[in-house]
Amino acid sequence: MKILYATSEAVPFCKTGGLADVSGSLPAAVAAEGVQMAVVLPLYQRVREQFGKELEYLSYDYVNLAWRRCYCGLFRLLRDGVTYYFLDNEQYFNRRNLYGYMDDGERFGFFSRAVVRMLPHMAFWPDVIHCNDWQTALIPIYLKDDGVREARYRSIRTVMTIHNIEYQGRYGTEVVGDLFGLDHGWVDDGTIMMDGDVNLLKASILCTDAVTAVSPSYAEELKYAFFAHGMESVMRRCAYKLSGVLNGIDMKRYDPAKDKYLTANYTAEHLAGKAKDKAELQRMMALREEPDTPILAVVSRLVPHKGLDLIKEVFHDIMELPVQMVVLGQGDQQYQDFFAWAQTQYPGRMAVRLDYNEALSMAIYGGADLFLMPSKSEPCGLSQMIAMRYGTVPIVRETGGLKDTVQPYESWRDTGNGFTFAAYNSGDMLFVIRQAVGLYWDYGDQFRRLQQRCMAGDFSWKRSAGEYLRIYRSVTGQPGPAIPKEEPETKGAAAPAALGETPAEQEAPPKKEEEPEPMSETEDSPEMAGKPDQLKLVGKPDQPKLAAKPDQPKLGAKPDQPKLAGKPDQPKLVGKPDQPKLEEGTAQPAAKKTAARKVTQKKGPADQKEKSADKAKE
Known part of the structure; x- marks a missing residue:
């Protein structure tokens, strides 16, 4: 599996907040799980100044952004098992700061467009592009827009992580075509619109295959107005693909036993x-x-x-x-x-x-x-x-x-x-x-x-990397590692019969000839109350299923006895007319234990007379 992680900042190259820490640690943790991982970010001025000698130039191309045709250079750097790609355009990124400019929308619109159009030059065709916050929110939209015309983009799945929903990338409607180069249909169907404005984060949430928040509690909070900054309806609508994955920290970098910034190092055992x-x-x-x-x-x-x-x-x-x-x-x-x-x-x-x-x-x-x-x-x-x-x-x-x-x-x-x-x-x-x-x-x-x-x-990234790997597999359909199947224990007992299996199909235990025939439970048994169609089979492997014989009357139903109203196929289990009920706590008389007889014979007139005589004696 190949994952391309698109971000606007990452340590150690450039940082303004927590996004950089995540982008600098998560890709390496996922790569350690055996996944091919690459990161793409802008080539800022500070990156060029600090890491320029380590950058490898690959190629360049021109990226169309609405009516503009913009140069884009591609550089590469290998670090900690991760390939870092840098997209170069000095007009947009050769500046002192990362954000805070009037043309930030155009700058990161170009970055998102360049990520999609420069894929053929990277020699790294991803299965998933993992986007982060509004600066990369246009990537899923461009993939869908280009996928209408170019089939190669349709195989790429996308994941969007919300680090802080307060920042959504909101602009006026005039920028859709003039700034981002998108058809007005994205406005007409409401995909990119929110409260009368263009909202890049909202459009990305709708278009992406999976949405993640940076903690489980935050994922739940985003469904409520107090936390969602107007996006609660969108988050509830997309709750089926929303999950929370708690971030971690670089445990090697933040280690009091080795931190070079500390006057004295220490451990939990020696403070x-x-x-x-x-x-x-x-x-x-x-x-x-x-x-x-x-x-x-x-x-x-x-x-x-x-x-x-x-x-x-x-x-x-x-x-x-x-x-x-x-x-x-x-x-x-x-x-x-x-x-x-x-x-x-x-x-x-x-x-x-x-x-x-x-x-x-x-x-x-x-x-x-x-x-x-x-x-x-x-x-x-x-x-x-x-x-x-x-x-x-x-x-x-x-x-x-x-x-x-x-x-x-x-x-x-x-x-x-x-x-x-x-x-x-x-x-x-x-x-x-x-x-x-x-x-x-x-x-x-x-x-x-x-x-x-x-x-x-x-607080390591290993746990978080496992969660993201599960999400990548779910959106791509690629299987995870095989889990050995545990065999059920069969010692001392046979495996239970499948639902609907007849007694003849079960492997019955051997029966001794001198052993008295066990008593079967009929509808008179209190254990069977409320279970009219279920017979408990005890030691009778050769006994046919009673309901399978069309000419055999149901237990307890006399030939001349009318069926119960509303329950045509269900015999009344307790209180038969010819059998007195036992008081609670009274033992069953031995004479009444005739229910153990096989019920394969039909009751004839002689049986009816004997039963009436017994009743008269009582």
Whole structure:
């Protein structure tokens, strides 16, 4: 099986967020399962500058995008068992940043178009193209559009992963033909339209063969308006092909025992190095060097859905606790202004860096004691996994991937790997922060065990790779590895007869001649109540099926007895007219155990007279 992973960013080449971490780790994990894996992404300026000498030039072609005819160069790089293809166009990608330009729609429209048209030059014809977010959302659409005219594209299946549904690729209707080169029919039938706008992500979800979200909880949340940003109806409509696969992290890259950014390395069994990293972090951030004071850390983009409003509401209450606080990130100006002001209010106890620095972020993960993520929504989240990997206990809101990865601490049985709260409420957040700080101060041994459980968690990509491999097989119809069939145990008992098999077809056990004939169960048996057509066969392999004889009356039905109303073929099982009912708890008289007689003979008049005489004596 061949998989082409299309993404707009991937570590170590280029990164702005969690998508790059996923794109840099998942393909290698899937390739380790024996799948041919390739990744295609734009050739950005920073990629050319850092990896230009390693790139191998393959070919070039011209890609038609509406009325434009655009140059596209193709480069290749082999790394960790994965082939990376880079699509070059300096007009679109030779820029300092990855996103944030007025022509982003045109830039990634070109990228999606080039992925499809450059396939013949890659010498890698995929069975599946795995797309990610709106930047690659046009790929399934172009495949279907081109597949009408070229049969070779019809064999390719597509998977779309939603990393954050908030970003959907929305534009005015005029761009369909002029910018993307699509027929207006995509607008007329509503495929590419959503609330009066062109919506690339919506069209891709409808056209792709499978849709995945980056955690099971997020996949369920996308069906509700609070999380889906207007796309809940589309997600419910496509629920049959939606699944959630939890992301992982690179366990080798994020390893406190080998991390080059740490002052001292450490393991779960020997945490002494973490104390040294804490002291170094306090010096770096100009905090008071207090080894026994817990450090509460926030490493995040400073945007609303990260739950920063909750921190603002109870910030002074947090700082009343015996705790120090560190914040690293950049984003909306309102949050940058707030944290810059907060630092001035608590010198020596509050430290802020309004940028993103990988070395500093790893120093924070290694040196902090608690990690705060009160997100309003969090599709998966990698920061909480990295924090746990470094023994920094997470405090999270139960949403998306945070709910799937952090289990609440329970002191009464000493379980869990973090602290959680469910409602988006600053009071609930403050409550669990107080719990965490209290555990650190008052129960050091339990807190250390909690750290060790965090570090013991398996957040590797192997599990996620297996889930994606199952999805690839389901959309392509290719079988997975053969599973050996377990033989049923037959010791001491014969295999049960198939449904509808007659007694003569069953292998009967040998019957001793001197053994008395066992009693068969008739309709008088209480075990047979409610089962009029089922006879329990006991040791009679040669007994024919009673219902198979058309001239044989049903048990208990006299020739002159009318059939029961509404149940023409069903005899009344209890309370026959000529047989008194037994009181509960009364033993069956021996004289009445004549039901064991073979019932192959018809009852004659003599039998009727004898029965009447017996009844009169009673």
